[in-house]
Amino acid sequence: MAPEKSFSYTVGYALLPEKVSSVVQPSLVAAAAERGMRLVAVDVSRPLAEQGPFDLLVHKMYDRGWRAQLEDFTARHPSVPVVDSPAAIDRLLDRATMLDAVSGLPVPVSVPTQVVVTDAAALANNPDDGLRFPLIAKPLAVDGSAESHDMRLVYRRDGLRGLRAPVVLQEFVNHGGVLFKVYVVGDHATCVRRSSLPDVPSHRLLDTYGGDASVPFANISNQPLPDDGDADADMPDAGFVDEVARGLRRGLGLHLLNFDMIRERSEEHGDRYFVIDINYFPGYAKMPGYETALTDFFLEMLAASGRPVHGHGGQLGGSGLDIEARKLEAGPGIGLTEVESGRAQA
Ligand SMILES: Nc1ncnc2c1ncn2[C@@H]1O[C@H](COP(=O)(O)OP(=O)(O)OP(=O)(O)O)[C@@H](O)[C@H]1O
Ligand SMILES: O=P(O)(O)O[C@H]1[C@H](O)[C@@H](O)[C@H](OP(=O)(O)O)[C@@H](OP(=O)(O)O)[C@H]1O
Ligand SMILES: [Mg+2]
Numbered sequence: 001m002a003p004e005k006s007f008s009y010t011v012g013y014a015l016l017p018e019k020v021s022s023v024v025q026p027s028l029v030a031a032a033a034e035r036g037m038r039l040v041a042v043d044v045s046r047p048l049a050e051q052g053p054f055d056l057l058v059h060k061m062y063d064r065g066w067r068a069q070l071e072d073f074t075a076r077h078p079s080v081p082v083v084d085s086p087a088a089i090d091r092l093l094d095r096a097t098m099l100d101a102v103s104g105l106p107v108p109v110s111v112p113t114q115v116v117v118t119d120a121a122a123l124a125n126n127p128d129d130g131l132r133f134p135l136i137a138k139p140l141a142v143d144g145s146a147e148s149h150d151m152r153l154v155y156r157r158d159g160l161r162g163l164r165a166p167v168v169l170q171e172f173v174n175h176g177g178v179l180f181k182v183y184v185v186g187d188h189a190t191c192v193r194r195s196s197l198p199d200v201p202s203h204r205l206l207d208t209y210g211g212d213a214s215v216p217f218a219n220i221s222n223q224p225l226p227d228d229g230d231a232d233a234d235m236p237d238a239g240f241v242d243e244v245a246r247g248l249r250r251g252l253g254l255h256l257l258n259f260d261m262i263r264e265r266s267e268e269h270g271d272r273y274f275v276i277d278i279n280y281f282p283g284y285a286k287m288p289g290y291e292t293a294l295t296d297f298f299l300e301m302l303a304a305s306g307r308p309v310h311g312h313g314g315q316l317g318g319s320g321l322d323i324e325a326r327k328l329e330a331g332p333g334i335g336l337t338e339v340e341s342g343r344a345q346a
C-alpha cells in the first residue's frame with residue numbers, strides 16, 4: 001500500500017462551484033500536494049470558525065455574509081494570510097472604479113475615454129456631451145452574473161435609447177480584432193492572445209447608415225485566437241507587459257487578477273495600448289502553466305506569513321514585498337497585515 005501523503009499546509013478556497021470546477025483541476029491538486037499543500041474547499045454556508053485549520057485562504061465570493069465571516073476569521077487568526085482584501089477586490093466589481101489604477105502606471109498605457117451613465121434616455125437626446133461613437137455599453141456592476149457581461153456596441157446616438165442603466169459608456173478603440181489577456185499571479189504575469197471585436201469601418205459611423213444603431217454581444221474574448229504563425233511577433237514586449245502587471249498589482253493591492261489590453265496601431269500615433277477590463281480571480285485554468293504559478297504563489301504567501309516553507313528559506317519572492325506595498329496602498333485590509341510564525345488555529 002502506498003504511504004499516506006503528509007501535508008504541511010492547508011490552503012482553503014472559497015469559490016463558486018463553476019470556478020471550482022474550472023480552476024481546481026486534478027492537476028492543480030496534484031501540484032499542490034507535491035509541494036506539501038492540501039487544497040480544501042470552504043463551505044461558505046457554515047461558519048468559517050468551525051472549519052480548518054487553514055494556513056492560507058483564497059476567495060472569490062460576492063455576498064456580504066462572506067465578508068463578515070472573513071473579518072471575524074482575521075480578527076481571530078491574524079497570522080493566516082487571506083488573499084485578497086475584500087475592500088481591494090470591491091474596486092474591480094464596479095466598472096466606474098475598476099480602471100482607476102491605470103492612470104498611475106509609469107508606462108505608456110491608458111484607458112479609453114469613458115463615462116458612467118444613470119439615465120441613458122437623457123443622453124440619447126443630448127448631442128453635446130462630447131462622446132465619440134462608437135461606444136461600448138458595459139453594465140456598471142460586475143457581480144458574477146451572466147448579465148454583467150452583456151455588452152452593446154453602440155454605433156450612433158440613437159443606439160443609446162433603451163440601454164439599461166446604470167451603464168459605463170466606453171469609447172470603442174479599433175485594435176485589429178486581437179486582445180491581449182494578461183494573467184497575474186503574484187509577481188508572475190502571462191500574456192495570451194484572444195480574438196476580439198473586429199474593427200469598425202468608418203462608413204459604419206455615419207448617422208445616415210441604415211444598419212442597426214447598436215448590437216448586443218457577450219463573452220466575445222473567451223476563446224484563444226488560432227495561432228496564425230505570427231503570434232510571437234505580434235505580442236507586446238514582455239518587459240512592458242510585466243511593468244503594467246506589476247503596476248496594477250501594486251496600485252490595486254491585489255495578487256490574483258487578469259487584465260484585458262488592446263493595441264491601436266496608426267500611422268499618426270504608432271502603437272497605443274489601452275487597458276479595458278480587469279477581473280479578480282479569473283479563469284486561471286486557461287493560463288498555460290497555471291498549476292505551477294498558483295502553487296508557487298501559495299508557497300510565497302505561506303513563507304511571507306512566517307511559516308517555514310521548504311525551498312523558500314527566508315527568501316521571499318516579489319509577493320513578499322507586495323505585502324508591504326499593500327499595507328500602504330489598500331490600508332489595513334484582511335490578513336497579510338500581521339506576520340507571526342507557527343501554526344494558526346491549533
Ligand atoms: N473600449 C473598447 N474598445 C474595443 N473593444 C472593446 C472595448 N471594451 C471592450 N471591448 C471588447 O469587448 C469585450 C468585452 O468587454 P470587457 O472585457 O470589458 O467585458 P467583460 O464581460 O468584463 O469581459 P471578461 O469576460 O474578460 O470579464 C472585450 O474583450 C473586447 O473584445
Ligand atoms: O464569473 P465572473 O465573476 O463573471 O468573472 C469572470 C471574469 O470576468 C472573466 O474574465 C473570466 O474569464 P477569463 O479568464 O477568460 O478572463 C471568468 O473565468 P471562468 O472562465 O473561470 O468563468 C470569470 O472569472
Ligand atoms: Mg474582458
Ligand SMILES: [Mg+2]
Nearest residue numbers: 142277278279
Ligand atoms: Mg471583465
